[in-house]
Amino acid sequence: MSFDLQLKGLRALVTGGTKGIGAAVVQGLHAAGVQVMTTARAVPAEPNAGVSYVAADLSTAEGVAEVARSVRERWGGVDILINVLGGSSAPGGGFAALDDAQWFDALNRNLMPAVRLDRALLPAMLAQGSGVIVHVSSIQRLLPLPESTTAYAAAKAALSTYSKALSKEVTPKGVRVLRVSPGWVETEASVALAERLATQAGTDYEGGKQIIMQSLGGIPLGRPAKPQEVADLITFLVSPRAGSISGSEHLIDGGTVPTV
Template sequence: MSFDLQLNGLRAVVTGGTLGLGAAVVQALVEAGARVATSARTVPEQPLEGVTYVAADLSTAEGTSQLAQTLLQKWGGVDIVINVLGGSKTPAGGFAAISDEHWFAELNLNLMPAVRLDRALLPTMLAQGSGVIIHVSSIQRLLPLPEATTAYAAAKAALTTYSKALSREVAPKGVRVLSVAPGWIETEASVVFAQRMADEAGTDYEGGKKIVMDWLGGIPVGRPAKPSEVADLIAFLASPRSASIAGAEYRIDGGTVPTL
């Protein structure tokens, strides 16, 4: 049986699409036949053929507006919005180390780009009576790491709650909203992090990976996810093949979270 995702020709925007999971999502959508645009602070030197790149800093309202206006002018709207952009830059040290500036920085990176982009692009989706919005959250909304990711985890929890509320509002009008909560993904950034852990412990990269997995409380499947594995899930959820799925969050963490 052919498993065509039926994405051919659909207009999709992916935030943070030049590295890690974002790049994998862009690749998956392009391979499925979608028309894809993505944002990054700088356009890559070797852009993927057929992808529209918009240089914009989405942690600012101005950058998000620039991306949205480019898409509205180029395509007249979009069919799919996938917000991958996110990350944590707050230093370790627990609650006392998190300043107001750190809190606002995490919210401006992990919550507000999705809120602002949805607000700009949803009207055209509602006018056409169809669309899909997917927000990439994190299992850390359920398993925060107090030493270093309290603010990040709280921002991702807010993103998940926002996703659920938005779904309840717009699903009856034809727009599906979902969230995806990955665990540890072996992206470029996580490889660097695991290697740093290995160097500090005097071990090799595999030893560094084990340190990180132990830090997370273990990953029952024994390894982090590959970006392509998470991207395949997102592409399916964005496709008409999942037309009855709305308002849900899909966890892809190798079993890290020990409860349903």
């Protein structure tokens, strides 16, 4: 039996598509025949052939407006919108280390880009009566690390709640809204973190990975996810093959979250 995902020719915007999960999503969709546009603060030196890039800072309203304008000029709208962009640069030290600037940075990186892009591009989806939106959240909304990720986890929790509310509003009008919440994923940034922790502890990279896994309370699978594994899940979810899935959150964490 053929398992064609029926994605060929659809139009997709992927935010944060030059590194980590975002880059894997871009590659996966492109390989499935999707027309892909992606965003980054700067266009990569070696862009993927056949992928359109928009240089913009999506933590600002102006950056989001620039991306929305590029989408409308090129395609008129999108069929798939995947918000991968996110992250944290907050210092360690718990709640006392987080001033207003740190809190607003977390919200502007992890919540507002999705809110603003949805507001700009969702009306065209509603007008055509079809579309899929995926917001990439994090298991840290369920398992925050108080030493360093309180603001990030709170922002992702807000993104998840917003996504659920949006799904209840627009699913009856033909637009599916989904959340994908990864655990620890072996991206370029997490590799660098594991290497830094390994150096500090006087161990090797595998030892650094163990330190991270222990900080998460363990990963039953015994390893982080690969960016491609997250991308494969997202690619399936946005396809017509997953046409009855909406409003749900999909954890991909190797069993890290210990609850039902």
